[in-house]
Amino acid sequence: MRTCGSILVVLAAGLAIGGSVSACADRVTATTAAAPMTPGASGTPHRVEVAQFAAVIAEPSVQIIDVRTPAEFADGHIVGAVNIPVNDPDFGRRVSELDPAGRYAVYCRSGNRSQPAVAQMQAAGILDIVELESGTNGWAAAGQPLTC
Numbered sequence: 001m002r003t004c005g006s007i008l009v010v011l012a013a014g015l016a017i018g019g020s021v022s023a024c025a026d027r028v029t030a031t032t033a034a035a036p037m038t039p040g041a042s043g044t045p046h047r048v049e050v051a052q053f054a055a056v057i058a059e060p061s062v063q064i065i066d067v068r069t070p071a072e073f074a075d076g077h078i079v080g081a082v083n084i085p086v087n088d089p090d091f092g093r094r095v096s097e098l099d100p101a102g103r104y105a106v107y108c109r110s111g112n113r114s115q116p117a118v119a120q121m122q123a124a125g126i127l128d129i130v131e132l133e134s135g136t137n138g139w140a141a142a143g144q145p146l147t148c
Contacts, residue, residue, distance in 0.1 A: 044127070045118050045121075045122060045127070045129035045130070045131055046129075046130055046131065047111070047131045047132075047133040048130055048131070048132065048133060049132075049133055049134065049138070050132070050134065050138055050139055050142040050144060051142075052130070053105060053107070053130060053132045053139075054144060056103075056105050056130045057078065057080065057105045059103070061102075061103055062103045062104065062105050062130075063082065063098075063102055063103070063104050063105070064078055064080050064081040064082065064104075064105045064106075064107075065081065065082055065083075065084050065104055065105065065106045065107075065117075066078065066081040066082065066083050066084070066107060066108070067084060067085060067086040067091075067106060067107070067108050067113050067114055067117040068083070068085065068108050068109055068113065068136075069085050069087070070083055070085060072109060073085075074148065075148075076136070076140075076146035076147065076148060077136070077146060077147060078107065078136070078139065078144075078145075078146065078147075079145065079147050081107075084117075086108070086113050086114075086116060086117040086120070087113070091117070091120065092120060092124070095117075095120055095121050095124045095126070096124045098121070098124070098126060100124070100125040100126050100127075101128075102126070102128065103128040103129075103130075104121065104126060104128065104129045104130070105129075105130045105131075105132070106118055106121070106129055106130070106131045106132070107131065107132035107135050107136065107139070108132075108135045108136070109135045109136050109137055110134065110135040110137050110138075111131075111132065111133050111134055111135045111138075112135075114131050114132065114135065115131070118131050
């Protein structure tokens with residue numbers, strides 16, 4: 001079993017120097033329950049912060065999509081996410097195979113790559129999209145878990 005140690009120290013150091021931080025934590029943290037929300041349900045994608053994103057992905061029908069590279073995904077991702085890298089030449093094809101009536105929660109590392117991913121999803125007819133504004137950087141900084 002692969003373990004990742006000292007995640008808080010690594011995360012703090014990475015954020016302090018402004019670099020990217022990817023760490024995998026085999027840990028579970030307590031999550032403050034947020035009020036049920038339905039951002040994205042209006043047919044317009046919404047960029048939300050960690051608490052809203054956590055509430056959305058707690059819904060059983062939501063499919064979580066990580067648009068980072070496979071290596072980043074392997075280093076640590078949100079539980080239940082599937083990896084569809086936005087920079088992969090097959091991204092458009094894979095997105096077109098998604099159910100356009102489904103509900104999707106999309107994220108990357110910092111919130112930059114998820115924006116073009118969401119735009120491509122919209123172009124494919126998917127409208128119920130919630131995007132994590134701060135990516136896994138913000139997710140981990142808020143104490144939310146990542147898994148390997």
